[in-house]
Amino acid sequence: MKIYINGQVFELSHLAAPINITSALKATLPDSQQQQSFALALNGDFIGREDYCTTFIQSNDSIDVLFPIVGG
Amino acid sequence: MSLNIYGQQLDSRLLIGSALYPSPEVMKQAIIASGSQVVTLSLKRQNPLAQSGEKIWRYIQDTVQQSQGFLLPNTAGCKNAKEAVTLAKMSRELFETDWIKLEVIGDDYNLQPDPIELLIATEQLLADGFKVLPYCTDDLVICQRLYELGCEVIMPWASPIGTGKGLMNPYNLASIRQRLPNATLILDAGIGKPSDACIAMEMGFDGVLLNSAIALADNPVMMAKAFATAISAGESAYIAGTMPERQTAHPSTPTLDSPFWHNPEHKS
Numbered sequence: 001m002k003i004y005i006n007g008q009v010f011e012l013s014h015l016a017a018p019i020n021i022t023s024a025l026k027a028t029l030p031d032s033q034q035q036q037s038f039a040l041a042l043n044g045d046f047i048g049r050e051d052y053c054t055t056f057i058q059s060n061d062s063i064d065v066l067f068p069i070v071g072g
Numbered sequence: 073m074s075l076n077i078y079g080q081q082l083d084s085r086l087l088i089g090s091a092l093y094p095s096p097e098v099m100k101q102a103i104i105a106s107g108s109q110v111v112t113l114s115l116k117r118q119n120p121l122a123q124s125g126e127k128i129w130r131y132i133q134d135t136v137q138q139s140q141g142f143l144l145p146n147t148a149g150c151k152n153a154k155e156a157v158t159l160a161k162m163s164r165e166l167f168e169t170d171w172i173k174l175e176v177i178g179d180d181y182n183l184q185p186d187p188i189e190l191l192i193a194t195e196q197l198l199a200d201g202f203k204v205l206p207y208c209t210d211d212l213v214i215c216q217r218l219y220e221l222g223c224e225v226i227m228p229w230a231s232p233i234g235t236g237k238g239l240m241n242p243y244n245l246a247s248i249r250q251r252l253p254n255a256t257l258i259l260d261a262g263i264g265k266p267s268d269a270c271i272a273m274e275m276g277f278d279g280v281l282l283n284s285a286i287a288l289a290d291n292p293v294m295m296a297k298a299f300a301t302a303i304s305a306g307e308s309a310y311i312a313g314t315m316p317e318r319q320t321a322h323p324s325t326p327t328l329d330s331p332f333w334h335n336p337e338h339k340s
Binding site for chain 2: 006007033035036037038039040041044045046048049064065066067068069070071072
């Protein structure tokens with residue numbers, strides 16, 4: 001299965017289906033980012049933290065993981 | 073007098089951005105020097121070269137804590153209502169606030185807000201419990217529509233973001249103030265000098281939101297203090313009531329019993 005995280009493609013064939021968001025993040029995000037504060041959208045829709053375990057991803061899904069940044 | 077943001081009373085009428093400072097430490101000092109109690113920030117994909125991530129997040133949290141202030145996440149970069157609504161929901165979870173500075177950009181060249189997408193996003197977010205602070209142009213009708221939807225705070229621009237051009241259309245801004253007397257009006261974007269902020273406050277605006285004018289100053293900390301002083305002066309002037317402008321000169325020194333030089337026989 002191929003997914004996109006922040007526009008970067010990842011191959012998740014080594015993970016047993018079904019793959020939830022928690023597993024996908026664990027397999028793709030660097031440790032340094034996993035420990036940070038972030039919020040997430042799946043295919044352009046917000047997914048709350050409490051739903052990561054019960055939200056399953058499909059091939060070609062696109063996940064955006066966003067972090068705090070300075071802003072005006 | 074205090075600034076009212078959806079029922080939250082604030083002593084400072086200056087809302088300040090956290091971007092573009094020479095360093096996180098200067099950002100922190102400038103925000104504290106400004107006396108602002110509202111600091112804007114955003115969410116983005118992480119770029120190691122940008123001021124983002126956990127370190128800057130901790131810096132902003134620490135700064136806001138010291139100033140007993142509040143976070144105001146924005147939806148910068150969004151180009152339609154769907155993107156803005158999604159980003160607002162992400163911000164609410166991460167920053168634990170239902171305040172959102174709603175930006176939906178319609179034109180890349182001057183970063184002008186898209187009024188149609190802005191109204192769509194505003195309606196959805198208000199229905200979802202957000203306290204929306206919409207960034208819009210100085211168009212009276214758009215401001216009226218936002219107010220009618222339920223926005224208690226409206227933030228028309230002075231001029232395009234980051235230009236420092238000041239108040240492009242004072243007549244438009246004065247009209248918005250006059251026609252929406254009960255809305256909290258915050259002038260947002262395009263302010264370049266403390267005098268711009270002072271003029272807005274003299275017009276009866278409730279507050280000013282800015283970033284570049286402080287962050288890009290040679291001395292951001294000193295400029296932050298200058299803006300705080302200017303905003304306070306403008307507010308006092310508005311409350312005091314400015315004199316009416318007149319077309320002709322009027323002597324301020326009494327002319328009654330003037331001495332010899334007003335003698336008709338005296339020739340200069």
